[in-house]
Amino acid sequence: MVDLLAADDTVGSPAINISIFGAFVLVTLYITFKASRNNTSAADYYAAGRNITGTQNGLAIAGDYLSAASFLGIAGAIAVYGYDGFLYSIGFLVAWLVALLLVAELMRNTARFTMADVLAFRMRQGPVRTAAAISTLAVSLFYLLAQMAGAGGLVALLLGVSGDLAEALVVTLVGALMIFYVLVGGMRGTTYVQMIKAALLIAGALVMTVWVMAKYGFNLSSLLGGAVDSAGSESVLNPGARYGLSDTSKLDFISLALALVLGTAGLPHVLMRFYTVPTAKDARRSVVWAIWLIGIFYLFSLVIGYGAGALVGADAILTAPGGVNSAAPLLAFELGGTVLLGIIAGVAFATILAVVAGLTITASASFAHDVYASVIKKGNVPPNGEVKVARITAVVIGAVSIGLGILALQAALNIAFLVALAFAVAASANLPTILYTLFWKKFTTQGALWSIYGGLIICIGLIIFSPVVSGAEGAMFPGVDIAWFPLNNPGLVSIPASFFLGWLGTQLSRDKPDEAKWAELEVRAFTGIGAEKAVQH
Template identity: 65%
Template sequence: MSSVAPLHPAALPDAVVLLSAATTEDAGEHRGLIITLFAVFVAATLGITIWAARQTKDATDFYAGGRSFSGFQNGLAISGDYMSAASFLGIAGAIALFGYDGFLYSIGFLVAWLVALLLVAEPLRNSGRFTMADVLAFRMRQRPVRTAAGTSTIIVSIFYLLAQMVGAGTLVALLLGVEGEGAQRLVVVLVGALMVLYVAVGGMKGTTWVQIVKAVLLIAGTLLITILVLNRFGWNISRLLSEAADASGHGAAFLEPGLRYGATATTQLDFLSLGIALVLGTAGLPHILVRFYTVPTARAARTSVLWAIGIIGAFYLMTIALGFGAAALVGPETITESNAAGNTAAPLLAQEVGGGVGSTGGAVLLAVISAVAFATILAVVAGLTLASSASFAHDLWANVIRRGKAGEREEVLAAKLAAVAIGAVAIVLSIFAGRLNAAALVALAFAVAASANLPTLLYSLFWKRFNTRGAVFSIYGGLASSVLLVVFSPVVSGKETALIPGMDFAWFPLENPGIVSIPLGFLLGLVGTLLGRDDEAEAKYSEMEVRSLTGAGAH
């Protein structure tokens, strides 16, 4: 899978390859426009953050935005959390190079939300307060499950953060004409500082409104390019697909399954593994799960997921026009010359439909896309930082280290300090992560979420016998198996695009471990539970079941 956006485009370094040589030159000629758009967005979001800080008075405000967001508002925020600029860039590039097989990414992302809607949204909103660990700790021993869940949350979030931060630094450095390794590192530090500021000052309210603004910008930018592409083909989708197939060099095979994933049994199995991880991992992602606590009722939680499905579905449908439009108007050769993974397909297409290289229209569209990509990075990293810092403060500090004796003010202070510390770790690691392979980060984040978080959530909500030992086995077992399989996969060694290209210790043939680690996570949860009984956990199951279904006694 080295020739497409690696694994999950939503976690790619969001715009590492946004600019080809042509777009870099164009950016240089219109640097003022780009800087102005960046400045406007940063000023607007900082204004939102300062306003939100004045509205944040207690832990509920900081962690859950006071549970004051409507279903529609939270649906937009969820969409902002989920749709990254790399979805915009990576999926468009995958479609432009591999046609039908590239669009399979979009299908996996959208189907994943049905799992979140049907299994997680309502019972999670009713059963917890601020974090995933609240659900587990309701009927199990606090310290072991909160420690395990907090560890898993922080690890998933940091791997996502690394990918986003690397992309943020590169994007801003290229657009602003920053040269030299030292200057680019300074850009990473400044972007990271802005990210920490959003979380530490604005909390969940500030972060949510930034995500809402970002979602609107991304949908608007995608819609604009989609309209321009369809207009070029007389609003005839058949003509668009036909010309894309002709330009691809693959003919009718471009519009049929198998161009990318049908070559060998290994690639087919790898795609199956990826699909499983995407569909199941989404419902276990920490920064997605915490969004269900920001609404006042379980009904609003369901409504927010329905809105998210509609918004995300519309976005991914528009990527069809972007991907096939890039194939038809730009051409695969030009795209791969710019970037072998195809991640520059969307900006090259925007430049083309805007008037071409050197034109004012092309420069404007490039600047708009760049600003949207930057907005996306800030929104995503803010959400991830908030989820991990909340888990540290609420789960590890307040309930494990302080054993429930920490007051709200102390807990919020711990969360703010944790946001600074986690942001600092992400900044430092990002500075030295120039050769970091996004596929490794993606595989780990989704595999851990699907292998460790989701099994424990589902078992806890729907299995009376499930106990503390089962939860600990599932979380740590899913975490360990995911990490080990990725370490010994082609993502880390054994090929030119690997994290360590000069070595080969890849005995696991798949790039995504989901097909092994996810069943293992469920199995370990089962085995751990059967190895011991927990009468207290079983006794409290009925109470939890009533709460998860009705909301009685929640919050």
């Protein structure tokens, strides 16, 4: 997943692209309006009334998880790097086994609306909820920043607009739509948008996959042979094209893999989806559906990536507007001309809207529920007061993400860096605390705070002093050199450090664990007994 930069020339027909964008926006706006009629309480706004089925939620999770960076970036990485590009797909998919086995059902049984409900269950509410909210906002903001910058680059490229002002207007439009979906539709409207987006994305990928395979007689070996012929080398079929050039790059791959595999189970916007289903069984079913849908999509991406490498060529992709991320659009144009390109562009745009809407409602819910209602007001909130604060927060977060997205786009910040940072923060700050809370009886408030803040600070600190920010070609600030940490992703260091700090903070803590609360948590998490009563409270 790499950065998506604005281009001076256009791919395809702007008129067709605009028409497809507009059709998607009109359909989703109508659905959002219909969904808004049922938003009468916090449970409706945050968790869609908890009446989303497991199958529907699995489709929505797939829509929430498969971002534009995944769709465009993975196809491009496979087209250019071959085998090593597909490793992204493997990491993203395997991560769902961690979510299924360790967190999905337990989180659904324990929490009401947010990740902090679980972390603060048997701890001191104020400090733990505040720490969890800060971590949630950090993950969401970096993820939002990546998607907004990607939206600006993609839409500017496909609509034929150029210049800082035009790109800023595109980012502002995407942000305004995102805010509207969240304000009006809440989680229910966002869920339906994500379901539509997932269906469109998988259908579009299926069409391209069948089309590519048909060109090679539905013979995968022939397709791979075409990719080898285009590249002029069998390196695209062998590991090492990107992550085997040196010992540092091998360590960097291990670090990235840790962040991707462990980060998914700690992503707040993914965890929040488990609270929209009525039972723990539906939570498990939704993850199983998500695994199948995401796995199928990544198999499609393998064919699309190698198809782009074979039919378009790595050199043409790298020199095209948008660089590596242009692989899927260029392949669509090669296969079906302007119409197929417009459809794929529309799907990518839908992808961005769905993901940013999910991130925004998660961040706004975290502040309103965890900070405003639980810490500031200590539970004394007037009817619908929490939802009003969540909506105000959504506007603020949307405005901030628009501003930062414009800066990131114009400064050509690397989107892969921002997405990887979001996963690394989730894996470093959130997951260790979640696992300790659910499985370690002696875990204390001090341990939770050390784990969250320690993982967050170490992760972001190492990123700042890494080659991604300075001291290397393609860095954010190539003219500056403050890099002393050799890896692009800090997961190899920050994730074990967070686990260690959680253990150390607990060992040095003077607090005694609340055994009654631990017993209640254990029973509720593993059996679901008492969960429905807590949800209705």
